[in-house]
Amino acid sequence: MPVIPEKTNLFIVDIEYTVPMSDVQQVIEPHLDFVRRAYAEGRFIASGAKVPRTGGVIVMMAESADAARDYLASDPFVTAQVAEYRLTEFLPSNVHDALK
Numbered sequence: 001m002p003v004i005p006e007k008t009n010l011f012i013v014d015i016e017y018t019v020p021m022s023d024v025q026q027v028i029e030p031h032l033d034f035v036r037r038a039y040a041e042g043r044f045i046a047s048g049a050k051v052p053r054t055g056g057v058i059v060m061m062a063e064s065a066d067a068a069r070d071y072l073a074s075d076p077f078v079t080a081q082v083a084e085y086r087l088t089e090f091l092p093s094n095v096h097d098a099l100k
């Protein structure tokens with residue numbers, strides 16, 4: 001089974017912190033639990049902190065933008081209101097062989 005199923009849309013999730021880092025730190029562990037579950041479920045392909053650390057980036061798979069937003073709504077960063085998420089959707093026309 002391919003890592004990225006055919007005709008699956010990908011999303012670049014741009015995370016921007018909206019509060020001081022000290023407030024973000026309070027929900028880092030729950031957020032990381034959320035991220036680990038997303039990888040285990042096969043939803044996330046890559047993720048990490050921005051440099052400089054003003055937020056993060058996630059590359060995820062979803063059936064639609066609404067499905068991606070619905071899934072991300074349960075992220076502790078969202079529920080604790082410490083970050084805003086912006087989605088960019090794209091349909092991959094080329095992928096590295098390792099992802100096929």
